Amino acid sequence: xxxxxFENHAIVVPGDKLATGHFKYGSGVVxxxxxxxxxxxxxxxxxxxxISVKSLKGKYLPRAGDLVIGLVIDVGLTNWILDxxxxxxxxxxxxxxxxxxxxxxxADARKIFDVGDIVLAKIIAFDRTKDxxxxxxxxxxxxxxxxxxxxxxxxHIPRVIGKKGxxxxxxxxxxxxxxxxxxxxxxxxxxxxxxxxxRAIEAIKKIEREAHTQNLTNRINEFLNSKR
Amino acid sequence: xxxxxxxxxIDEKTGKRTDGRKFxxxxxxxxxxxxxxxxxxxxxxxxxxNKILAAVYGPRELHPKHLxxxxxxxxxxxxxxxxxxxxxxxxxxxxxxxREISKVISDALNSVILTxxxxxxxxxxxxxxxQADGGTxxxxxxxACTALADAGIPxxxxxxxxxAGLVNDTVVLDLHDIEDQKGSGDIPIGYSATLxxxxxxxxxxxxxxxxxxxxxxxxxxxxxxxxxxxxxxxREKYAQIRAEFAGEPExxxxxxxxxxxxxxxxxxxxxxxxxxxxxxxxxxxEETEEKKTGEKTTIEIEEVSEVEEVSEVEEVSEVEEVSEVExxxxxxxxxxxxxxxxxxxDEDEKELEKELNSLGTEKPEENDDTTTTNTTESEDDETxxxxxxxxxx
Numbered sequence: 126x127x128x129x130x131f132e133n134h135a136i137v138v139p140g141d142k143l144a145t146g147h148f149k150y151g152s153g154v155v156x157x158x159x160x161x162x163x164x165x166x167x168x169x170x171x172x173x174x175x176i177s178v179k180s181l182k183g184k185y186l187p188r189a190g191d192l193v194i195g196l197v198i199d200v201g202l203t204n205w206i207l208d209x210x211x212x213x214x215x216x217x218x219x220x221x222x223x224x225x226x227x228x229x230x231x232a233d234a235r236k237i238f239d240v241g242d243i244v245l246a247k248i249i250a251f252d253r254t255k256d257x258x259x260x261x262x263x264x265x266x267x268x269x270x271x272x273x274x275x276x277x278x279x280x281h282i283p284r285v286i287g288k289k290g291x292x293x294x295x296x297x298x299x300x301x302x303x304x305x306x307x308x309x310x311x312x313x314x315x316x317x318x319x320x321x322x323x324r325a326i327e328a329i330k331k332i333e334r335e336a337h338t339q340n341l342t343n344r345i346n347e348f349l350n351s352k353r
Numbered sequence: 354x355x356x357x358x359x360x361x362x363i364d365e366k367t368g369k370r371t372d373g374r375k376f377x378x379x380x381x382x383x384x385x386x387x388x389x390x391x392x393x394x395x396x397x398x399x400x401x402x403n404k405i406l407a408a409v410y411g412p413r414e415l416h417p418k419h420l421x422x423x424x425x426x427x428x429x430x431x432x433x434x435x436x437x438x439x440x441x442x443x444x445x446x447x448x449x450x451x452r453e454i455s456k457v458i459s460d461a462l463n464s465v466i467l468t469x470x471x472x473x474x475x476x477x478x479x480x481x482x483x484q485a486d487g488g489t490x491x492x493x494x495x496x497a498c499t500a501l502a503d504a505g506i507p508x509x510x511x512x513x514x515x516x517a518g519l520v521n522d523t524v525v526l527d528l529h530d531i532e533d534q535k536g537s538g539d540i541p542i543g544y545s546a547t548l549x550x551x552x553x554x555x556x557x558x559x560x561x562x563x564x565x566x567x568x569x570x571x572x573x574x575x576x577x578x579x580x581x582x583x584x585x586x587x588r589e590k591y592a593q594i595r596a597e598f599a600g601e602p603e604x605x606x607x608x609x610x611x612x613x614x615x616x617x618x619x620x621x622x623x624x625x626x627x628x629x630x631x632x633x634x635x636x637x638x639e640e641t642e643e644k645k646t647g648e649k650t651t652i653e654i655e656e657v658s659e660v661e662e663v664s665e666v667e668e669v670s671e672v673e674e675v676s677e678v679e680x681x682x683x684x685x686x687x688x689x690x691x692x693x694x695x696x697x698x699d700e701d702e703k704e705l706e707k708e709l710n711s712l713g714t715e716k717p718e719e720n721d722d723t724t725t726t727n728t729t730e731s732e733d734d735e736t737x738x739x740x741x742x743x744x745x746x
Contacts, residue, residue, distance in 0.1 A: 136595070138587045139502050140510035140547035140580075155467075155509055162547060164467060164507035166587050181591060183505025184393070184412055186470075212412040212474040253472050254423070280505075337591055338598040 133171040136337070137163040137178055144176055153178030167280075168337055181337060185211040185279035185309040187248050187257040194274060194307035195259065197242045202229045205238050207246065210276065210309045213256045217246060221260040243269045243313070245305060272303070272315030275326050279310035281336040285329055292332065292342050299349040300325040324352050360535040362520045370532070372401075376525045379515070379575050384496070384586035386503045392479075394504025396586070398496040401529055402486035407496035409504040412474035420475075425468035427475045430459035432493055434482040454490045455480075461494055461514075461543040461553040467507040476506060487530035488516045491541045494553060499583050503590070510545040512552055513579035517542070517568035519558060524567045526575045540568045544576035 127146030131137060141163040143154060150156060153165045154177055163169070167178040187193070187209065195207030195215050205222070207215040219227035222237060238244055245266050251257035261267050277285070285306060286293045297304055302316035302325045312329060316322040328345050335341055362371055369375065380401030389395035392408035415421045432455040436443050459478070466476065478500065480493045491514030498512045518528040518539030525532065528539050538558020544551050551569075560568065 136588050136591050138511065138584050139508040140545065141584075142547060153507070157509075157548075162509065164509065165505055166502055166591070180505050182394070182503070183507075212414060212471055214414070335594055335598065338595050340598065344598070 129171055129176070131169045131171070133169065134337075135169045136166070137169045138166050139164050143169060143178070149175045151175065151177030153180055180280050182278055183280060185209070187211055187213060187215070187251040187309075189248055189250055191248045191308040192306075193246055193248060193259070193309040194269070194305070194311035194313055195244050195246055195309075197238050197240050197244060200234050200238070200240055203227060203234060205234065205244075207244060207259060209246075209248075209257070209259075210279070210311060211257075213251075215246065215248070215259045216256050217244070217259040217261065221249065221258065221262055224262065238268060243274055245269050245307070245313070269305070269313050272313050273322060273326070274311050274313050275329065277310050277312065277329060277333040278336075279308065281333045282306055282308055282310060282312075284336045284341070285312065285332050287342055292345065295342065295346060296325055296328050296349065299346070299353075300328070324349060327352070362532055362535060363523055363525075370520070370525065372529060374527075376523055377571055377574065379527045379578055380529065382579060382582055384499055384582055386499060386586045386590050392500075392504075394500045394502070394506070396496045396499035396503060398492050398499070400486075400488070400492040400495075401527075402484060403482075403489055403492045404484040405489060405492050405496050406481045406483060407493065407500040408479045408481075409476065409497070409500040409506070410479070411476040411504070412471035412506070413477070415473065415475035421473045424472050426466070426471040426473075428459045428463045428466060428468065428478070429475055430455045430462065430478045430480065430497065432458060432480045432482070432490075434485060434489070438482045438485045454493065457553055457555065458490065458494050458497055461512055462497060462501065464550070464552045465498070465508045465510050465512055465545060465548070466501065467509065470507055476501070485530070487528050487533035488539075488541065490514065491516050491543070494543050495579055495583065499586060502583075502587050510548040510550070511580060511583055512543045512545050513576040513583060514541065514543045514553065515572050515575040515579055516540060517572040517575070519560060519564060519568070524564055524571055526571045540565070540572060542569065542572040542576065544573050546577045546580040 127144070127148070129144045131141070131143055137143065139162075143161045143163055145160050147159070148161060150161055151170075153163060153167055155162050155164050161176060163178045165178055165180040166182065167180040170177045170179055185193075193209045193215065195209045195217075197205050198208045198214070199206035203219040205217040207217055209215040217238070219229075219234065219237075244261060245268075246259040246261050247263060247266060248257050249260045284292070287295075293304060293306065296302070300316060300321045302314050302321050304315075304325060305313040307313070314322050314325050314329075316325065328349055331348060332341060332345060335344070363369070363376075372380075374380070381399075382401075383399040385397045387395060388397045388406070389408050392410055394409040396407050398405050398407070412426050415427060420427060432451050433447070434443050434451060436445050458480070462478065468476075478497050480497055482489050482493070494512055494514030498508075498514075501508060502511060515526065516528050516539050517524060517526050518532060518536050519525075520528070520532050520536040522537075528536060533539060536558075538556070538560055540556050540560070541553065542551060543553030551573075554569075556565075
């Protein structure tokens, strides 16, 4: 009585009837009676009793705990507004930015982060009724200096990272670049030479284009070696 | 506007229409997806001689903010006909008809988009009719819905738009321009094949109940055919790239925990690149200004020692041992604070010295004595000594 109509990894579109019967279902699936339909264009995932559709495109939706790369678009007296590439702007308050007490009368918020700065931050709370709250208090978080930031589909970030980080570590090794992936689809790349950065970016763009294909790690390996 | 039906539009012998179609035949339809780079999603539909472009932006922040809905996204649709889209130049001013079509299309799309996933945002759909040949509202709806799917916006199903109409008392599918104008009625329908739901239904002209039912049935059949074309167009975009690498071994991407691991890893790496000192400096700058003279620090220490005394008095009255321990702690605290402050003061002095050196012979006025004496010339020293001697005498 449980029946699945698509192969694993098949490309599905909204309205496709994925299965009938009793399943657990994740993102990209709606249930109507005992039928399960896709809601986005994506890859069908069949894990036995659990089905989901992995979207191939779409805006980044903030989640608590995500690491994001934001662009400061506004500075308030004690807070900063960051564009995090989602429909909602990120709010970073001084409380979540500096460890010492922040006195807006004596200190200037612009000296910490100014408009146009690229900031690595963590989302600490998001409940959809308010804009997401960010924090830069943890070690390693804060303003990113130098390098360049590229934007790809947020849905493809896991692919850029690869199983157990295989893809990202390979790119780092072969291009000798520092790479930071934000889960909002922004990637920060810094290399000693411009050519290295450009090679890394080219590789990442290739991953984005071919994210839904197989054997990608090997192809990127060849690609980077041929470009050297 | 429906005509009086007096013009012959169907050949009585063959039963074919003016463009050679049968009564239940669609015009040749083609959809291209992802034709615009700047839009989040886009689609271009060719339906007979119709050419319509749909672009989707969003979900994105809504301006003006007061329009935002607290629990779901607002779907805003803008249907526009180009001035060159019809034989006689269309006035570029937005017409009543354009506003009506914008409204019915956004209402139809609202019924399938999962708007509750994106509260307080807007989803904007821009539809530009490049070339019109009748039935543009249906073709626009088809294109808009395909563009939404291309933008990755979650929907319960895909709507396909098609019209059925009455021509020479015969119910026909998908009216073109002449049939639209000279025929005696048309019924545009928006229909989702998978949900079996009608999301748009309008009627122009006069139909009997039988004719109406037949027209709706015919339109639904047509919509199902269009749905297949939409599906194919959406799949095509990704299938093409996939076909290039068909047959290669399977590969897994990062799981949730992998992603988190790598993210935290990159966090550690980023320490070198993140500019932490800047933050501390900015915060510290407020303190340095306060403590240039060192007066404030001494006051703070005094204050703390006062507190300490008060606590001593209070606690002695209760238990002696405990109060001793606690006062010890207080003293520790005080000495700690004093040490910290001294350290910071030392740093401040060093900074001031640096500043002085960089300034050269120019002497800033607000410096404290120790640093000024270092740089003052011997002559000044002598005069100072003389003055002091005078005073002593």
